[in-house]
Amino acid sequence: MTFLPDGRLLVTEKEGALKLLNLPGKQVGDVTGVPRVSYGGQGGFGDVILHPQFARNSVVFVSYSEPGQGEDKGLQGAAVARAKLTLNDSGGGALEDLTVIWRQVPKVSGRGHYGHRLAFGPDGKLWITSSERQQFTPAQDMKSNLGKVVRLNDDGSVPPDNPFYSQGGVTAQIWSLGHRNLLGIVFAPDGTLYTHEMGPRGGDELNRIEKGANYGYPIVSNGDHYDGGDIPDHSTRPEFKAPLVSWTPVISPAGFIIYTGKMFPDWVGSGFIGGLSSQSLVRVEFSGGGAREAQRFDMGRRIREVEQGPDGALWVLEDERNMSGGRLLRLTTP
Ligand SMILES: [Ca+2]
Numbered sequence: 001m002t003f004l005p006d007g008r009l010l011v012t013e014k015e016g017a018l019k020l021l022n023l024p025g026k027q028v029g030d031v032t033g034v035p036r037v038s039y040g041g042q043g044g045f046g047d048v049i050l051h052p053q054f055a056r057n058s059v060v061f062v063s064y065s066e067p068g069q070g071e072d073k074g075l076q077g078a079a080v081a082r083a084k085l086t087l088n089d090s091g092g093g094a095l096e097d098l099t100v101i102w103r104q105v106p107k108v109s110g111r112g113h114y115g116h117r118l119a120f121g122p123d124g125k126l127w128i129t130s131s132e133r134q135q136f137t138p139a140q141d142m143k144s145n146l147g148k149v150v151r152l153n154d155d156g157s158v159p160p161d162n163p164f165y166s167q168g169g170v171t172a173q174i175w176s177l178g179h180r181n182l183l184g185i186v187f188a189p190d191g192t193l194y195t196h197e198m199g200p201r202g203g204d205e206l207n208r209i210e211k212g213a214n215y216g217y218p219i220v221s222n223g224d225h226y227d228g229g230d231i232p233d234h235s236t237r238p239e240f241k242a243p244l245v246s247w248t249p250v251i252s253p254a255g256f257i258i259y260t261g262k263m264f265p266d267w268v269g270s271g272f273i274g275g276l277s278s279q280s281l282v283r284v285e286f287s288g289g290g291a292r293e294a295q296r297f298d299m300g301r302r303i304r305e306v307e308q309g310p311d312g313a314l315w316v317l318e319d320e321r322n323m324s325g326g327r328l329l330r331l332t333t334p
């Protein structure tokens with residue numbers, strides 16, 4: 001989900017719908033013109049964000065699981081499309097001039113670990129988390145953009161100051177590598193980039209992302225394989241960037257903001273991360289180049305996404321797998 005400048009909220013639904021919520025009126029409108037998504041497993045509609053100049057150009061970006069065609073028939077991969085959002089007078093709108101500007105390479109079978117969370121940086125570039133599709137080794141393969149953090153211009157072209165730009169192809173898109181399943185990306189007010197990712201059995205990570213760095217998956221992880229196979233811990237291979245925070249047992253992180261609002265002054269600068277299996281909202285404090293979990297709120301439901309509202313309230317989205325379907329919750333001071 002993402003807030004529009006007018007305080008309305010765009011929310012993607014996994015099966016392929018884009019909703020426009022008028023929060024004071026509790027009205028829900030439809031945005032038409034969304035791409036066809038490959039729904040199933042972890043795949044479907046993903047993120048929605050605004051262009052930094054949205055107020056002038058009405059441009060939005062959406063991510064989703066794209067069905068393969070031709071020789072890729074039966075395969076899936078994440079895709080990111082750019083479109084113009086037009087709003088109508090009846091509480092809805094449409095995506096127009098939808099253009100796919102990025103795709104995971106290669107498309108693979110299976111329906112897990114797409115990632116495809118989006119953010120714009122203070123550099124005006126589009127940042128994409130591209131998870132490893134449960135294929136493990138592509139995270140270290142520079143001919144694939146799976147298991148990477150990707151940096152692009154707002155039209156999908158590649159900025160010349162990317163670390164592997166001179167190698168061309170999808171390699172040029174790569175900012176950092178060795179990632180697993182990333183469902184959160186955020187820039188701190190000072191411009192530092194943080195992501196989190198789900199570890200395998202144990203070893204969820206919060207990482208500070210540095211240009212050209214290798215975060216080690218699947219060579220190292222503080223977790224281990226689900227089949228019981230050992231993965232050496234980060235401490236054994238210092239050449240790979242180690243996480244700032246490592247969670248075992250896992251929290252299953254999803255959604256990520258750094259709080260800047262007025263409603264909770266004690267939490268300005270804290271990170272807030274939703275928890276799926278942990279059914280929680282986790283608050284993280286950053287200091288001295290490190291980070292630590294400072295607080296965990298038991299939500300009793302799988303939390304998929306976190307945003308800060310215009311008045312500083314915290315908004316969280318529950319997961320579709322909750323018994324009664326997902327709810328949107330507003331968290332405020334008493
Ligand atoms: Ca969001």
Ligand SMILES: [Ca+2]
Pocket residue numbers: 221222223224230231232233
């Ligand atoms: Ca391990």
